[in-house]
Amino acid sequence: MELPFAELYKIKMVETIKKSTREQRDQWLAEAYNNVFNLRSEYVFIDLLTDSGTGAMSDKQWSQMMIGDESYAGASSYINMKKIIKALFGFNDFLPTHQGRAAENVLFSVLVKQGNVIPGNSHFDTTKGHIEFRKATAIDCTIDEAFDTTIYHPFKGNLDVTKLKAVYENYPTAQVPMVIITVTNNTSGGQPVSMQNIKEVAELSRKHGVKVVLDSARFAENAYFIKKREEGFADKSIKEIVKEMYSYADAMTMSSKKDAIVNMGGFIGFKERELYEKASVYNIMFEGFVTYGGMSGRDMNALCQGLDEGTEFDYLDTRIRQVEYLADKLLDHGVPILQPTGGHAIFIDAKKFFPEIAKEEYIAQTLVVELYLEGGIRAVEVGTLLADRDPETRENRYPALELVRLAIPRRVYTNSHMDYIAAAVCNVYDRRNTIKKGLTIKKEASIMRHFTVELERL
Numbered sequence: 001m002e003l004p005f006a007e008l009y010k011i012k013m014v015e016t017i018k019k020s021t022r023e024q025r026d027q028w029l030a031e032a033y034n035n036v037f038n039l040r041s042e043y044v045f046i047d048l049l050t051d052s053g054t055g056a057m058s059d060k061q062w063s064q065m066m067i068g069d070e071s072y073a074g075a076s077s078y079i080n081m082k083k084i085i086k087a088l089f090g091f092n093d094f095l096p097t098h099q100g101r102a103a104e105n106v107l108f109s110v111l112v113k114q115g116n117v118i119p120g121n122s123h124f125d126t127t128k129g130h131i132e133f134r135k136a137t138a139i140d141c142t143i144d145e146a147f148d149t150t151i152y153h154p155f156k157g158n159l160d161v162t163k164l165k166a167v168y169e170n171y172p173t174a175q176v177p178m179v180i181i182t183v184t185n186n187t188s189g190g191q192p193v194s195m196q197n198i199k200e201v202a203e204l205s206r207k208h209g210v211k212v213v214l215d216s217a218r219f220a221e222n223a224y225f226i227k228k229r230e231e232g233f234a235d236k237s238i239k240e241i242v243k244e245m246y247s248y249a250d251a252m253t254m255s256s257k258k259d260a261i262v263n264m265g266g267f268i269g270f271k272e273r274e275l276y277e278k279a280s281v282y283n284i285m286f287e288g289f290v291t292y293g294g295m296s297g298r299d300m301n302a303l304c305q306g307l308d309e310g311t312e313f314d315y316l317d318t319r320i321r322q323v324e325y326l327a328d329k330l331l332d333h334g335v336p337i338l339q340p341t342g343g344h345a346i347f348i349d350a351k352k353f354f355p356e357i358a359k360e361e362y363i364a365q366t367l368v369v370e371l372y373l374e375g376g377i378r379a380v381e382v383g384t385l386l387a388d389r390d391p392e393t394r395e396n397r398y399p400a401l402e403l404v405r406l407a408i409p410r411r412v413y414t415n416s417h418m419d420y421i422a423a424a425v426c427n428v429y430d431r432r433n434t435i436k437k438g439l440t441i442k443k444e445a446s447i448m449r450h451f452t453v454e455l456e457r458l
Contacts, residue, residue: 008318009411012059019045020376033454034369034439036378045376046417048406051344052217053099053257053264055410058309061261061302068298073289077297080304081267088239088307089246091269093276095283098294099266100217100255101126102287107213107253107268109282110275111177112136119167120180120215121159122146122187125386127180127215129448132391139167146188147400149338149349154229155194156340157185157222159201168208179205182215183222183245187382189403190218190342192225195233195244202248212248217255219245221343224316238311251275258344260306261410265299319343323408325415329422335429338403348425350383350402353432359384361438361458364402367428369457370435371404375424380405385450 020028020043032038036049047054069075078096085094097103104127112118114135121142123131128138141163146156159181168176181201184192202212223241227233233241246252250272256265268283270276280290287294295303309315320343327341336352350364357363364383371377383402390397406421437458444453 005321007322007414008314009058017045018042022373025373025376029369029372033442034365034457035450035453035455036368036372036380037451039372039378043376044372044378046413046421047378048345048408048421049378049380051258051407051409052255053262054412055257055261055263056412057261057263057302057306058411060309061305064301064305065298068296068301070297073291075291075297075300077300077304078291081300084304084307085267085269088242088311089252089269090243091246091252091271093270093273095268095270095276095279095287095290096293096295096300097266097268097283097287098264099257100215100253101130102294103253103255103266103268104130106279106282106286107251108134109286110278111211113177115175117167117171117176118178118180119159119164119176121157121182121185121193123180124182124186124215125388125448125450127182128388133447141167142185142188146185146191149189149336149347149352149401152340154192154225154340155197156188156191157183157193158197159193161197161200161204164201165204168204168210173209176208176210178211178213178250180213180215181249182217184218184225184343186218186344187386188401189338189347190221190345190405191338191340192222192229192343194230195226195241196230198245198248211250214246214249214252216252217258218344219254220259220310220316221320223311224313224320225343227313238313238316242311256303256306259310260303261310262299262303262306265295265303267293319408319410322413322415322418326406326408326418326422329418330425333422333426333429335425338401344407346406346408347382348404348406350404353404353429354435354438356433356436357438359398359402360396361440362455363438364404365455366435366438367404369439370428371424374428375420377406377421377424380407381450385453388447388449 028043069077112134116136119139123138131138141159143160145153252269336349338347364381387397387399439455442454
């Protein structure tokens with residue numbers, strides 16, 4: 001008998017979670033105005049809202065926390081972080097921040113001005129929010145294949161170089177301060193970007209004097225897919241692939257709460273000393289002194305260890321195989337999901353799941369609500385709510401895809417939990433024809449509304 005795949009870790013500590021009844025969940029959801037962000041965590045059985053900051057740290061990460069240096073300036077934890085960022089990414093200078101959106105805030109305070117355009121591959125919500133807050137415009141240059149959930153393309157996160165070239169030719173260089181490459185591309189399904197595409201984007205951008213910035217929350221998962229899917233990289237280590245990826249970048253932003261497997265933390269990496277010095281001013285204003293930037297020494301130490309562990313093939317293979325395990329369960333039942341499976345999540349195609357619900361009734365959020373009612377599973381909408389309103393017309397922006405993301409925390413749930421999730425999704429799918437109406441908005445914020453929106457069921 002062939003030995004099956006088994007997780008390459010063992011569990012040393014557990015946390016109790018509790019089931020609830022359908023009646024309880026119905027009440028709690030009504031009190032949360034049908035926004036799962038408003039639910040108390042103890043009301044959730046399996047939490048797939050995000051993989052950000054929800055991973056389980058290793059014994060070595062916890063041991064590193066015990067020797068964190070909490071000095072205000074020049075702490076050894078900062079020196080540790082500087083060394084691993086240089087070793088992994090090749091950047092001499094970096095600024096620690098408390099998380100990824102803080103890194104964006106600091107960097108964009110230097111680079112983004114009113115009237116600018118920022119091309120990229122399906123900018124994430126906080127990225128687009130920081131751009132539009134500064135009265136600039138995000139332009140999506142993702143390849144068209146990314147918006148068909150059924151076709152196979154190994155790198156659906158790629159930028160379309162022709163679309164990008166058109167942006168560079170239609171706008172003066174001074175109006176385009178940077179291009180953002182998000183690795184992996186979360187908004188379009190956690191899809192990877194190929195090394196060839198990163199290289200082509202960098203070469204084109206340098207010809208036009210545009211900086212290349214890598215949004216790096218899931219950079220290690222991206223490197224894994226390059227190793228598995230791109231010719232010429234099968235024999236390279238994850239760390240070697242990462243080093244090459246960032247050789248094409250001028251800067252990076254990082255939410256360390258994903259691929260560094262920590263609960264809090266982030267940073268900005270810089271190739272240019274001048275850009276680092278300009279950003280340092282904003283880091284001190286918004287985050288803290290340049291050697292801690294909103295992070296404790298213990299968190300920096302855990303982050304360093306996580307960067308090292310998170311760029312090992314065995315860890316990544318275990319993590320991504322669990323996502324594939326859940327995907328196979330759903331596909332076997334006919335549930336429409338984005339293919340091929342990304343690294344950190346399953347993305348359900350809500351338009352195909354609920355074809356009769358009108359786009360004005362927030363199709364993906366309707367499915368989020370039904371999954372919670374069915375099994376106490378908290379997912380997140382990546383659709384019209386997240387796309388927000390046009391800043392000029394204030395009309396809803398309807399994206400090509402209405403997705404529900406099931407984000408799998410790192411080293412947290414077992415495959416028995418994956419079986420439970422699959423059963424709940426399949427149960428909703430089996431009764432999908434009984435769900436004819438969606439949701440309407442009662443109250444919303446002017447920007448990044450999906451975090452705090454209040455909705456009513458129609």
